[in-house]
Amino acid sequence: MYVNRASGLGRATIRNLLSAGGYVSILDMNEEGGQALVQELPEGHAKFFQCDVSDTESIAQAVSGSLSWIKDSGKELGGIIAAAGVSTPAKILDKHGDPFDLRGFDFVMNINVRGSIDLVRQLLPHLTRVEPEKEDGERGVIVLVSSSAA
Numbered sequence: 001m002y003v004n005r006a007s008g009l010g011r012a013t014i015r016n017l018l019s020a021g022g023y024v025s026i027l028d029m030n031e032e033g034g035q036a037l038v039q040e041l042p043e044g045h046a047k048f049f050q051c052d053v054s055d056t057e058s059i060a061q062a063v064s065g066s067l068s069w070i071k072d073s074g075k076e077l078g079g080i081i082a083a084a085g086v087s088t089p090a091k092i093l094d095k096h097g098d099p100f101d102l103r104g105f106d107f108v109m110n111i112n113v114r115g116s117i118d119l120v121r122q123l124l125p126h127l128t129r130v131e132p133e134k135e136d137g138e139r140g141v142i143v144l145v146s147s148s149a150a
């Protein structure tokens with residue numbers, strides 16, 4: 001199982017999956033937080049890969065490392081949870097009547113939307129090759145965490 005994020009919502013999701021006996025590959029920008037989280041989890045059930053979802057090559061490297069880990073552990077990729085998110089709240093017009101700065105908008109969209117789609121885009125070819133376990137043909141799940149920020 002694939003989870004993106006080492007804190008907040010992602011962290012809670014990881015704990016929940018592990019309590020059900022799952023395995024998680026954790027992708028997050030925050031190396032210190034990610035490694036610390038792995039230390040708290042049952043040994044061998046979680047591995048951290050540093051990843052900036054706004055950087056396609058960074059995702060590619062984390063995906064490659066994760067797939068190797070999954071292969072070595074003899075498990076299958078079971079799903080993708082894209083939950084990296086940032087927020088730079090702004091009103092369309094500020095108190096002086098001036099429009100918000102697009103740099104903040106681009107920053108949020110690049111991580112919350114483009115980053116989530118890029119992660120799914122790069123993992124999906126691998127998920128579609130997983131052998132379905134049940135007769136409904138399901139190969140795994142994809143969860144996209146949304147945000148009022150984007």
Ligand SMILES: NC(=O)c1ccc[n+]([C@@H]2O[C@H](COP(=O)([O-])OP(=O)(O)OC[C@H]3O[C@@H](n4cnc5c(N)ncnc54)[C@H](O)[C@@H]3O)[C@@H](O)[C@H]2O)c1
Nearest residue numbers: 006007008009028029030051052053054084085086146147
């Ligand atoms: N917390 C909630 O109740 C809630 C509810 C609905 C939606 N959301 C949305 O979910 C998202 C996360 O919320 P949260 O409260 O868990 O936030 P959080 O700040 O606790 O966690 C954000 C995580 O994303 C990681 N991150 C940031 N930029 C990254 C990047 N470029 N590449 C990889 N990782 C990156 C951070 O290192 C951090 O671990 C946000 O978009 C938020 O709006 C949260």
